Amino acid sequence: xxxxLKKALYNISALAxxxxxxxxxxxxxxxxxxxxxxxxxxxxxNKGALLFYDxxxxxxxxxxxxxxxxxDLNRLNPKELMSLGRNEPYLIGDDPVLAVAGAEILTxxxxxxxxxxxxxxxxxxxVGPYTLEDLELLNVIANQIAIALNNHSxxxxxxxxxxxxxxxxxxMRHIYHGTLQAFAAAIDAKDAYTKNHSHRVxxxxxxxxxxxxxxxxxxxxxxxxxxxxxxxxxxxxxxxLNKVTPxxxxxxxxxxxxxxxxxxxxAKIKFPxxxxxxxxxxxxxxxDGRGYPEALAQESLSDGVRILSLADSFDAMTSQRPYREKMxxxxxxxxxxxxxxxxxxxxxxLVFCKxxxxxxxxxxxxxxxxxxxxxxSDLSVISAxxxxxxxxxxxx
Amino acid sequence: xxxVQFSVASRRxxxxxxxxxxxYLNNLxxxxxxxxxxxxxxxxxxxxxxxxxxxxxxxSIGISMLLQIxxxxxxxxxxxxxxxxxxxxRDTFEMLGLMQHMLVFPVESDALTYLKTxxx
Numbered sequence: 001x002x003x004x005l006k007k008a009l010y011n012i013s014a015l016a017x018x019x020x021x022x023x024x025x026x027x028x029x030x031x032x033x034x035x036x037x038x039x040x041x042x043x044x045x046n047k048g049a050l051l052f053y054d055x056x057x058x059x060x061x062x063x064x065x066x067x068x069x070x071x072d073l074n075r076l077n078p079k080e081l082m083s084l085g086r087n088e089p090y091l092i093g094d095d096p097v098l099a100v101a102g103a104e105i106l107t108x109x110x111x112x113x114x115x116x117x118x119x120x121x122x123x124x125x126x127v128g129p130y131t132l133e134d135l136e137l138l139n140v141i142a143n144q145i146a147i148a149l150n151n152h153s154x155x156x157x158x159x160x161x162x163x164x165x166x167x168x169x170x171x172m173r174h175i176y177h178g179t180l181q182a183f184a185a186a187i188d189a190k191d192a193y194t195k196n197h198s199h200r201v202x203x204x205x206x207x208x209x210x211x212x213x214x215x216x217x218x219x220x221x222x223x224x225x226x227x228x229x230x231x232x233x234x235x236x237x238x239x240x241l242n243k244v245t246p247x248x249x250x251x252x253x254x255x256x257x258x259x260x261x262x263x264x265x266x267a268k269i270k271f272p273x274x275x276x277x278x279x280x281x282x283x284x285x286x287x288d289g290r291g292y293p294e295a296l297a298q299e300s301l302s303d304g305v306r307i308l309s310l311a312d313s314f315d316a317m318t319s320q321r322p323y324r325e326k327m328x329x330x331x332x333x334x335x336x337x338x339x340x341x342x343x344x345x346x347x348x349x350l351v352f353c354k355x356x357x358x359x360x361x362x363x364x365x366x367x368x369x370x371x372x373x374x375x376x377s378d379l380s381v382i383s384a385x386x387x388x389x390x391x392x393x394x395x396x
Numbered sequence: 397x398x399x400v401q402f403s404v405a406s407r408r409x410x411x412x413x414x415x416x417x418x419x420y421l422n423n424l425x426x427x428x429x430x431x432x433x434x435x436x437x438x439x440x441x442x443x444x445x446x447x448x449x450x451x452x453x454x455x456s457i458g459i460s461m462l463l464q465i466x467x468x469x470x471x472x473x474x475x476x477x478x479x480x481x482x483x484x485x486r487d488t489f490e491m492l493g494l495m496q497h498m499l500v501f502p503v504e505s506d507a508l509t510y511l512k513t514x515x516x
Binding site: 007045 | 455463488491493494496
C-alpha cells in the first residue's frame with residue numbers, strides 16, 4: 001500500500017475518531033479534550049488550542065489547549081479572526097496581527113452566519129509545510145467542531161434559561177407560600193384558641209396525601225387547601241368565633257357560613273393546583289350527607305375533601321377550644337374510628353393511622369403530625385392503638 | 397470490536413524506564429501513558445523505552461499522546477525507544493514520519509543493550 005493511501009486511510013480514521021469524540025457520552029470538557037487530541041494527533045502538532053467566542057462579552061475564551069502560552073491566546077482579537085474565511089484554515093506566516101498567539105495555522109469556526117470560535121495549531125513535528133490535503137481535512141474537521149460547539153452553546157443557553165426559570169418559579173413559590181402563611185396567620189389570629197390550626201391541618205393533610213402516594217404537585221395543592229380551609233372565618237365576627245357558651249341555632253348557621261366564604265375567596269385565586277376551592281368549600285361535609293354547606297355524600301366527596309375533613313377534625317379535637325377541653329390523642333383517634341363511614345373515609349383513616357404510626361416509630365425522616373401532638377402523650381399506647389386500627393381496617 | 401481497557405505498567409532498569417502500555421491507545425485514558433513517562437522524567441530519567449507488545453492499535457488520540465512524550469524528552473535531550481511493535485503500529489509511525497523522532501528496536505532487551513552500551 002502506498003504512503004499516500006495509508007495517509008488517506010489514517011485521515012479517514014481520524015475523522016471517525018473525531019465523530020466518536022464529539023458524540024461520546026463524556027462531559028463537555030472531556031469531549032473537547034479528546035477533540036483536541038484527535039486534531040493534534042492527526043496533524044502531528046505539538047501545540048493546539050480551541051477557542052470559544054462569547055458574543056455577550058465579545059471575547060474569546062480558551063476551551064482547551066496544549067503548548068500555547070495562555071497570555072498569547074488572550075491577545076487574539078475576535079474581530080480579526082472573523083474577517084478570515086469561514087472554517088477555512090489560514091496559514092498565519094508573518095501576519096503581524098495573528099502571529100501574536102504563536103500559531104502557525106488558524107481556522108475560524110463558523111456555523112451559518114455565526115462566529116463560534118477558532119482552532120489553532122502549531123509545532124508540526126514532521127518537517128515540511130501543511131499540504132493541500134491537510135488544509136482540506138482541517139476544513140472538514142473545523143465544520144464538525146463548529147457545529148458541536150454551537151450545539152453545546154445552544155444547549156447551555158437553554159440550560160441557563162431553564163435554570164433561571166426554575167429559580168424564578170422557586171422564588172414565586174416561596175412568595176406564594178409566604179402569602180398563604182400570612183393569610184393563615186390572619187385567620188388563626190382571629191381566634192386565640194385556633195392558633196396555628198391552619199398550619200397543622202396543612203401539614204396533616206399533606207402527610208396523608210403523601211402516604212396515599214400522591215405526586216409532589218398534588219401534595220402541595222392539598223397543603224395549600226389545608227392552609228386556606230378556614231379563610232372564610234375572616235368574615236365571621238371575633239365575638240362569635242371566641243364565644244365560650246354554646247352557639248344558638250342562628251350563631252351556628254352564621255359560623256357554618258365560613259366554608260362557603262372560604263370557597264368564595266379561594267375561587268377568585270387562579271391556583272396551579274386542581275380543586276383547592278372545592279376542597280375548602282366541602283371540608284365540613286360528611287359521607288352520610290349530614291354535613292354542610294351542601295349536604296353532599298359519598299361519591300360526591302373527593303379524596304381531597306375526605307383528607308381535609310379528617311385532618312381538620314383531628315386537630316380540632318386535640319386542640320383547646322373556648323367551649324371545651326382538648327381531647328387526648330387516643331380519644332381523638334377513637335372518635336375518628338367511631339365515625340368511620342358516617343363522617344370519615346375508611347381509606348383516609350387507614351392511611352392517617354399508618355403515617356402517624358410510622359412517625360412514632362421513627363420511620364419517617366421529617367414527621368408532620370407527631371411534633372404537633374401533646375408532649376405528654378404516651379406514644380407506645382398510641383402506637384398500639386394505631387396498630388390495632390390498621391390491622392382492623394386492612395382486613396378486607 | 398471490543399477494545400481492552402487501557403492501562404500502563406512500568407519498571408526501572410538502570411538509568412532507563414520501561415513503560416508497558418496495554419490495550420487500545422485511543423481515548424483520554426491514554427493520558428496515563430504521558431503521566432507515567434512524566435513521573436520518570438520528573439525523577440531525572442532521560443531514557444525511556446516504550447514496549448508496545450500489548451498495544452496493537454493506536455489512533456489519532458494515541459499519536460497525540462506519543463507526540464507529547466517525544467516533545468517532553470526532546471526538551472531534556474532524552475531518548476525514546478519503541479520496541480515490540482506490531483507491523484500495523486510500525487507502518488502507522490512510518491507513514492506519519494514519527495520514526496525519525498524515536499529509536500525503534502524489535503525487542504525490549506535490544507533497546508536496553510543500546511541504551512547501556514551505545515551499540516546493538
